Amino acid sequence: MVAAVLCCCVLSFYQTTDAQSSSRPTLANAPQDRQAMIANLKEIKELLKEQNALLRSGRVKVVVTKLSEE
Secondary structure, X not given: OHHHHHHHHHHHOOOOOHHHOOOOOXXXXXXXXXXXXXXXXXXXXXXXXXXXXXXXXXXXXXXXXXXXOO
C-alpha cells in the first residue's frame, strides 16, 4: 500500500520538457552555421592579436594581488 502511494507521488511529478522531446535540430542550415562560426573565430583571432600586441607593447600593466581572506 505504501509503495503504491509512493509510486503515485513520484509519477505525479513527471513532466515532459523540451529536453525529453524526440525532436532534434536539423542540419538544414549547416553551411550557414559553419560560416557564422568561421566569422566568429576570425573575430576572436583578431581580438587576441590586438590583446597580445597591447601586452607586448608594455602599455598595459598587469598586477596580481592576493585576495584578503575574511
